Amino acid sequence: MAALPLVGIRILSLAEQYPGPFATMLLADLGADVILVERPDGGDPSRRFAGLFTSLNRNKRSVALDLKSEAGRAQFLELVDSADVVIEGYRPGVMARLKLDADLLRARKPGLIYMSISSFGQTGPMAAVAGHDLSIQASAGMIKVPLGQEANANLPVLPLADISSAMFAALGVVTALFGRTRSGHGSQIDVSMFDSLVCWMTPFLVPAMNALEVRPLPPEDPGYGLFATADGRQITLSIAGEDHMWRALCDLLGLKQYSALTEQQRNHRAREIDPYLRAAIASCHFDWLCQHLETERIAFGPVCDVDQVVEDAQVKARNMVVEFDGKSKRERFIRQPLIFDGNIGTIRHSAPDLGEHGPAIFEALSAEELPDNVR
Structure with a gap:
């Protein structure tokens, strides 16, 4: 098996909760040596949710350092001398107060890549404002609830601000590493959760x-939506303007009076069509419908709960669930989705205990020579 692409890269992560851990999980799965630098009194706050912390922190090591103390700061600087990347997720100004900001660390080591992940970025009138995912989604124009319905709003389940900034952070790290191979110099990267979502809102x-x-999203096509079947299950149809799929659907369901409608025509008549389409689907059993939708190549998907997802045949065929022997039991994880020359990467170990690897890491540092990229 070929070596993973980031083997030999060391990343120090002071970024807690979700964005930093998700970004460094992707990088660790691709071979990077990610060391969590955690506070001694409890570590990453997400440790209080064992499922969340375990999900995002496999393949990483942990040291516990009090960065407010001279001893802790000295140990961190020792780690920096061996590292390629430092990622921090504090509010702007915190690292400067700790005397560990980008200017200081990059003066010590010009090849260092220094990344900051924050709610609204390092500059601008909202730089110092605290904001978690919900507030940032709302600020980016992603949440629209009519006045008077606030109490009944369906709040987003997936933390898109966290995940989008994590993806940009991972992209930023690998881009900066590539840039360093050309220039010999590191970079300072400013990743904002708010900026990340504003970028994702580009089509609007x-x-x-x-x-x-503006192209309506979700599409106004009546063949795009969630539908109930005769046996109490649900499917989605995702026809988004494809007239040939619409014709095939109408032929399958006996709705020939609507089959010749173009996208524009059926969008205009969506309210009229919707009850007939729903009634036709409600008369069909789930398995029959899935089989025939697949045969007719009509865009669809079953509505699954989390238990069904991990047992899905496509998930298994793509080896998305990875099993290995953990510390005390067999553990299962969802792998990162990139495949390099057939190599999906490996889960080397589970999420670390707080400070678990500190002694081994510092013992190794005292015995090793600094790599060539330390300048």
Whole structure:
């Protein structure tokens, strides 16, 4: 098996909760040596949710350092001398107060890549504002609830601000590492959760700024939605303008009076069509419907709960669930999705206990010579 692409890269992570851990999980799965630098009094606050911490911190090591103490700061600087990347997730100004900011660390080691992940970025009028995912999604225009319905709003389940900034952070790290191979110098990277979502809102914001028509999302096509079947299950149809799929669906369900409608025509008549389409699907059993939708190549998907997802045939075929022997039991994880030359990566070990690897890491540091990229 070929070596994973990030083997030999060491990343120090002071970024807690979700964005930093998700980003470094991706990097660790691709071979990077990720060392969590955690506070001694409890570590990463997400440790109080064992499922969350375990999900995001496999393949990493942990040291516990009090960065407010001279001894802890000295040990951290010793780690920096061996590292390629430092990622921090504090509010702007915290690292400067600890005397561990980008200017100081990069002066010590010009090849260092220093990344900051924050709610609203290192600059601007909201830089110092605290914000978790819900507030940032709302600020980025992603949550729209009519006035008076706030109490009944369906709050987002997936923390998109966290995940989007994590993806940009991982991209930023590998881009900076590639850039360093050309210039010999590191980088300072500013990742904002808010900026990340504003970027993701491009299909809405750019048309609005340029007086262009916005493509409705979700599409207005009546063949795009969630539907109940005769046996109490649910499926989704995701026809988004494909007239040939719509014709095939109408032929399958006996709705020939609507089969010749174009996207524009059926969008205009969506309210009329919807009850007939729902009634036709409600008369079909789930398995029969899935079989025939697949045969007719109509875009669809079953509605699954988490137990069904991990047992799904496609998930298994793609080896998305990885099992290995953990510290006390057999553990299962969802792998990162990148495949390099057929190599999906490996789960080397489970999430670390707080400070578990401190003695071994510092013992190794005292015995090893600094790598060539330390300048």
